[in-house]
Amino acid sequence: MQSLVEVKDLHVRYGRFEAVRGVSFSLGRGEILGIVGESGSGKSTIAKALTGLERPSAGEIAIGAKSVQMVFQDAVGSLNPRMTVASALGEAIAAKKTKRTAAELLALVGLSSAALGQYPRELSGGQCQRVSIARALACDPEVLIADEPVSALDVSVQAKVLNLLRRLREELSLSILLIAHDLAVVRNVCDRVAVMEKGVFVDYGGADEVFGHPKSEYTRRLLAAVPSVF
Numbered sequence: 001m002q003s004l005v006e007v008k009d010l011h012v013r014y015g016r017f018e019a020v021r022g023v024s025f026s027l028g029r030g031e032i033l034g035i036v037g038e039s040g041s042g043k044s045t046i047a048k049a050l051t052g053l054e055r056p057s058a059g060e061i062a063i064g065a066k067s068v069q070m071v072f073q074d075a076v077g078s079l080n081p082r083m084t085v086a087s088a089l090g091e092a093i094a095a096k097k098t099k100r101t102a103a104e105l106l107a108l109v110g111l112s113s114a115a116l117g118q119y120p121r122e123l124s125g126g127q128c129q130r131v132s133i134a135r136a137l138a139c140d141p142e143v144l145i146a147d148e149p150v151s152a153l154d155v156s157v158q159a160k161v162l163n164l165l166r167r168l169r170e171e172l173s174l175s176i177l178l179i180a181h182d183l184a185v186v187r188n189v190c191d192r193v194a195v196m197e198k199g200v201f202v203d204y205g206g207a208d209e210v211f212g213h214p215k216s217e218y219t220r221r222l223l224a225a226v227p228s229v230f
Ligand SMILES: Nc1ncnc2c1ncn2[C@@H]1O[C@H](COP(=O)(O)OP(=O)(O)OP(=O)(O)O)[C@@H](O)[C@H]1O
Pocket: 014, 017, 019, 037, 038, 039, 040, 041, 042, 043, 044, 045, 046
């Protein structure tokens, strides 16, 4: 599998505090890699380093993709409340010179063109997240970094948005880095998984391998906390 993202021994510090301490991973084409871990473990910091929002203090990030886009937890907040869906998508289309129309982008994320004239406040949380994903797709990204894209959504809606990500991976050969709190999310959706604790990966490998035979005590504790799922 061709790697679109290759990270070697990444370190990121905020002043004297080292939030990411020597993390290595790769993301192949059409692959979904999950990063799971407790709050403050450094997941978003990795996403920020990949998108250039934070500079690594050491290590290497090699990105083979032409375009990397990000999707955030707060879908409603990431959309301009004064812009209709048509203008939000139109803006992205104009900026990225994509060949897709707004209606095509909506169709990709399972929304009808009836949404074009609507404002974010007229949409559900799940619909807003679909619109932000559509906007991210405007430039035909090869890699999508989704930082807790379903954490703010109702459980029933979470499954639908996750299914959408899986479908996009199939249809567009999209590579996805999926950051999540919920083990069930990464277990059901991801090909490979990294479990993060205090700035380091304590487990990393195929989803079945990591959850079937966790190396770290931390992963075992996470698994024990959600017995109903496993
Ligand atoms: N801009 C910043 N300045 C200083 N410290 C920061 C900054 N951003 C994050 N941190 C610290 O770095 C650590 C990792 O933060 P990060 O946001 O990467 O965690 P996370 O795993 O994404 O957590 P969450 O699950 O809550 O989103 C935390 O201890 C956090 O307080």
